[in-house]
Amino acid sequence: MTDVEQLLWRHLRNRHLSGWKFRRQHEVGRYIVDFVCTETMLVVELDGGQHAEQTDYDEHRTQYLQSMGYRVLRFWNNDVLANIESVLEVILDAVASPAPHPSPLPTGERGPGMPESEE
Numbered sequence: 001m002t003d004v005e006q007l008l009w010r011h012l013r014n015r016h017l018s019g020w021k022f023r024r025q026h027e028v029g030r031y032i033v034d035f036v037c038t039e040t041m042l043v044v045e046l047d048g049g050q051h052a053e054q055t056d057y058d059e060h061r062t063q064y065l066q067s068m069g070y071r072v073l074r075f076w077n078n079d080v081l082a083n084i085e086s087v088l089e090v091i092l093d094a095v096a097s098p099a100p101h102p103s104p105l106p107t108g109e110r111g112p113g114m115p116e117s118e119e
Contacts, residue, residue, distance in 0.1 A: 004077040040095045043072045
């Protein structure tokens with residue numbers, strides 16, 4: 001792990017962030033992601049200077065993860081170093097808010113406990 005990954009991991013590991021369980025260097029499909037909360041389908045990626053030169057690759061990777069139902073947050077390394085509290089706040093807001101379903105239910109179908117549409 002890089003120094004920046006170690007810094008963020010200290011705040012995410014052992015359920016330090018409001019009890020949410022994160023994994024690091026976890027396989028998701030064909031990629032290894034920096035951090036993931038599988039319960040909320042949230043991926044957190046840290047980007048260093050090399051990512052400025054590989055934006056197409058990162059965009060393709062993000063689209064792939066999103067197609068699997070994951071939400072992806074990306075932070076520049078310097079943001080983590082300069083303002084870790086703000087980064088943690090964004091991550092906490094993301095895990096605390098429900099993710100939209102990747103494939104909305106067809107019209108007329110509802111999940112459990114959802115009222116049927118009135119006609």
